[in-house]
Amino acid sequence: MIKKTKDEFQKLIIEALKELPAQFRDKLQNVEIVVEENMPRGFTSPGTVLLGLYRGIPLKKRSVWHSSTLPDKITIYKNTIEKMCGSDAEIKKRVADVLYHEIGHHFGLNEEELR
DSSP, X not given: OOOOOHHHHHHHHHHHHHHSOHHXXXXXXXXXXXXXXXXXXXXXXXXXXXXXEEESOOGGGOOGGXXXXXXXXXXXXXXXXXXXXXXXXXXXXXXXXXXXXXXXXXXXXXXXXXO
């Protein structure tokens, strides 16, 4: 298994964000993107693998009453992604795929629409 440092992993996220079209990147305001080593225990049902998680209020569901809320949060689970990948290139692609998936949730897309 290939292991990356947290800094290396964060650089992959920054690279993926730079590749995101400007029309989407510019709308990512008040969104915190963090890397966690592992997903919290008991967070999912047994056998479920979680690579990333979006927490917040999707843009499609916001109103004027949400103007002073805490930032939305996208969490990427480092160890889970590393365990699934066999090369640096695979890790880079998986990080981008997971990040874009979670950003999709930020824009209000559901699981079915993201597949």
